Amino acid sequence: MTYPYDPAGFSQVGAIRRGGILSGNALCVASMVTWAAGFPAAEILLDSWHPAALTAARLVLAVAILLPVWIMADGPAAARHARWGHGLMVGGMGFGLGAFFLLKAQALTDPVTVALIASASPLAATLLEMAQRSRRLTPGFVLGLAASVIGGAVATQGTPSADLGMGAAYAIASVFVFA
Structure with missing residues (x-):
């Protein structure tokens, strides 16, 4: 089974090759x-961290966990031959800026409001794909x-705070940056 998009430049990597779609879905559920x-x-x-410092700490922790897992799953050659510059640029903008906006939004509002807005990520991705005319x-x-x-609304009980303001703006921006 081959997938059309392979950002690492390898076909049938990692969990897809060994465990099929089921293990890929299980990993997706665990990540969510x-x-x-x-x-x-x-x-x-x-309460005690600035959103930028917390974003940096979370991303460093993620890299410290995921890099060894990636190397164990796909071997050191995958890491050596990866397009690191491109990955850092895309990851820095998508994950770094998106994560910062998400934490800034939560600092200005509350976790329920941010989670509710974050549940609109598929909608934001669809709007972006439609704007690029790549989604029918x-x-x-x-x-x-x-x-x-x-x-997403049911999971967060659909109870956003009454005063959304800049927190909601940051949350909406994070959804589009992630998408």
């Missing part, structure tokens, strides 16, 4: 649970998109 746990953790840490809406895709947004 971990990501969601970051909202209440950030709420506590933002099908009934199945619209249904999946609606389920994603509704699921």
